[in-house]
Amino acid sequence: MTGWVAIDFETANALRGSPCSVGLVRVKEGQIVEEWSSFIKPPDGHDHFDAFNVRIHGITANHVRDAPGWPETLERIVQFAGDAPFVAHNAAFGIGVLVGACEASGLSVPDLRFACTHVVVTTSRSSTPKSSTNSLRWLRADPLQAQGPALCAPLRCVPPPRYPSAPAGGGVPFHFDPIR
Numbered sequence: 001m002t003g004w005v006a007i008d009f010e011t012a013n014a015l016r017g018s019p020c021s022v023g024l025v026r027v028k029e030g031q032i033v034e035e036w037s038s039f040i041k042p043p044d045g046h047d048h049f050d051a052f053n054v055r056i057h058g059i060t061a062n063h064v065r066d067a068p069g070w071p072e073t074l075e076r077i078v079q080f081a082g083d084a085p086f087v088a089h090n091a092a093f094g095i096g097v098l099v100g101a102c103e104a105s106g107l108s109v110p111d112l113r114f115a116c117t118h119v120v121v122t123t124s125r126s127s128t129p130k131s132s133t134n135s136l137r138w139l140r141a142d143p144l145q146a147q148g149p150a151l152c153a154p155l156r157c158v159p160p161p162r163y164p165s166a167p168a169g170g171g172v173p174f175h176f177d178p179i180r
Contacts, residue, residue, distance in 0.1 A: 003028040004115070005081045007088050009097040010057040011042075012064075016093075017100030018046040020059050022073060024080050036080055039067035043104035070101045078110050091116035 003026070010021040019040045026034040041047065041064045049061050068076075088094040091114040102109045 002030075003084050004087045005084045007077070007086045007094055009094055010059055011053060011097060012046070012059070012061075013048055013050040013053055015046045015100065015104075016096040017102075017104035018042040018048075019070065019073070019097050019101050020049070020053075020064050020067075021057065022077065024077065026080070026084065034080075036076070038073060038076070039064045040073045041065070041067045041069045043070050043101055046101075046104050070105045071107060074098075074102065074105075074107065074110070078112075081112070085113040085115060087115050087117060089117045 006025040006027065008023050009019045012018040012020040020042055021037065021039050023037040024035065025032055039059065047061075049059075054060055086094070095114055098112075099109050101107075
């Protein structure tokens, strides 16, 4: 595999179906080739902003007032990915947000594939001698400056060029599971 789309969501509150921001990064041959992020107006009934979440990401109801809703955003996400699989550092959260927002909006969940870097790192570290963990360091979160909170995590899924231990050609040891 030489290409994937890293994805991350921010939510307005503790409800998984309350996305308020998304970030996507397309990677081909180990290089970032496209980025996209957007505020999202959360689905009705899921659109209140909890102070806890706002403290984490800084996004408020004012930021999303004129943002596209979930149906438009989902269409853009699917178009952006094309046939590429998704990678997320906590795929269970991202899948939960996607499914929750679809359910809250009365939409079918698209047929997508996800891999989780958190699972890859955790599994690999438990079976890898400590001296070999440097080969996995490119999967860890480095501090990044990005255009919007939800774009930071997808950028962390991309092996930076300064990490020569990243697999040649951009391949990664991911196993992609269907969303359902």
